[in-house]
Amino acid sequence: MANKQDKNRLDSPSLDREDQSNQISTTGEGFFEIHVKGHLNSKWSDWLEGLEMKLLDNGEMILLGPIVDQAALMGVLNKLSRLNLTLLSVNEVKRKV
Numbered sequence: 001m002a003n004k005q006d007k008n009r010l011d012s013p014s015l016d017r018e019d020q021s022n023q024i025s026t027t028g029e030g031f032f033e034i035h036v037k038g039h040l041n042s043k044w045s046d047w048l049e050g051l052e053m054k055l056l057d058n059g060e061m062i063l064l065g066p067i068v069d070q071a072a073l074m075g076v077l078n079k080l081s082r083l084n085l086t087l088l089s090v091n092e093v094k095r096k097v
Contacts, residue, residue, distance in 0.1 A: 031095040032073065034063040037086035049076055060088065066095075 032051075039055050040048075049072060051065040067073045073090075080087060 029066050029068045030092045032063075032065065032067050033089075033091045033093045034076065034080070035088040035090075036061050036063070036080055037088055038083075040083070040085075048079060051076070061085075 034051070037060050039059065039061050040053065042053060045051060045053055048063060049065070049067065051063040051067075054062040054064065056062065063076070067076065077087065077090070
């Protein structure tokens with residue numbers, strides 16, 4: 001029953017602006033920062049959708065770059081999981097120019 005209510009709420013034209021902007025932002029390309037415990041060398045960048053890799057002195061790594069949609073993001077996260085890297089955080093950030 002809750003699913004039907006949620007669907008009706010989403011179909012309603014009375015969504016406030018914040019709800020509408022949240023829906024729009026989940027469908028387009030975003031620039032992400034993925035923080036993991038562990039290091040990979042730069043040869044893995046292509047396999048990880050071309051994300052830039054920053055190795056930190058504390059044994060952690062930050063992956064940065066555009067990801068086209070949620071499916072692509074899940075693909076990257078699944079790859080990191082298969083490499084037994086511990087996921088520390090995932091954030092959508094403003095692109096640094």
